Amino acid sequence: MTAVGFMAPSSKASGLAGVVAGETAISAVDREGLDLTYRGYSIRDLASQATFEEVVYLLLYEKLPTEEELRFFCQDLVRQRGLPPEVCQILERLPGSANPMDILRTGCSALGAFEPERDPERDQWKVAKRLVACFPSILLYWHRFHRDGQRIETATGEPRTAAHFLSLLRGEREISPLEVRALDVSLILYAEHEFNASTFTCRTIASTLSDFYSAVTGGIGALRGPLHGGANEAAMELILRFKTPDEAEEGICQMLQRKELVMGFGHRVYKKGDPRSRVLKEWAQKLAELRADQRLFPICERIEKVMFREKQLYPNVDFYGALTYYFLGIPIPMFTPLFVIARVAGWSAHIMEQRAHNRLIRPMGEYVGPSPRPYVPMHARS
């Protein structure tokens, strides 16, 4: 997908901006739009001190785990990383050229057919953990089968999602702790974000009393779009188009003149900068040093400078998040799937919260079409 051709909206369609669509105790953006908290804990503290698994536990169980609780939780995830043979067969039959988001969407839906949620009250925790545990397995089983012709064992025994993902992707057991931590931090930052489009989709589906898998499958569909999760892939493709910071400056100015969107910039909620972006910029810089990169990081910094100078827009989570993933050697089409792997934690918490206080989500539309008029029989139509 390329960033060219994403045009800024011509009219001020509301997009429900500023509308409070419901209550949540899961996460909040502070009034200034400067910080994001998960169940009251700042993402700055979580990104510097917690692991992704701790954050998943916090989102699902409303408290930070003790050491023992975390150990049991991780053991549970480890046990659930394997895939049913029927799902593997489906993944083998999907085209190797498919968009990896289609693979996760189909994989989630297929798993729901083989391991259905029969009793929401009893099964929803199990399904949430199953999806957190096995989304990397679904994606990388498909990837390695089609790329390498290998039927890999997805039950790696690895408790950390980041290490599990990188070892399945690379086919290596030993991954550098710095790389594991970089991916881990990105997963923490992507894990939850109150009533964004995909979460609201999950909640809407859950509000009809549909099953957990249907809600998550819908969330994946919403996240795929370039205005939402798909922006990290589009941002990376844009960054790679430029060879030098000067070239980037010229290219971005031309895009803005043509009123094109620069992916990875702007945010509906953060108007003074996305706090997640600041953390990921630091990680992208660390990895740039590790890779001895002297090209891409300076290009990104120049794009950031130009976007602020020309539009007063800041990078969002997807801009330096994309660069971080690129430096980790992750193929660009897997950037948005990684967002799913993280965000399924937040979606799950929201589905459960919606169910706990459910009322069908069914807003109204303001009709702007023709006034009532008589039906015209076929023979009388021009």
Ligand code: CMC
């Ligand atoms: N590039 C160029 N112009 C932009 C951009 C951008 N990335 N973002 C906003 N603008 C302009 C927009 O055209 C408008 O200009 P004007 O006032 O002249 O009409 C002005 O800035 C205000 O923007 P808006 O359209 O009112 O902002 P919004 O709240 O409707 O949209 C957004 C938020 C994220 C959809 C938008 O900023 C955008 O399209 N960004 C690019 C896509 C992107 O990076 N998405 C990832 C979002 S964060 C992670 C996630 O949720 O997945």
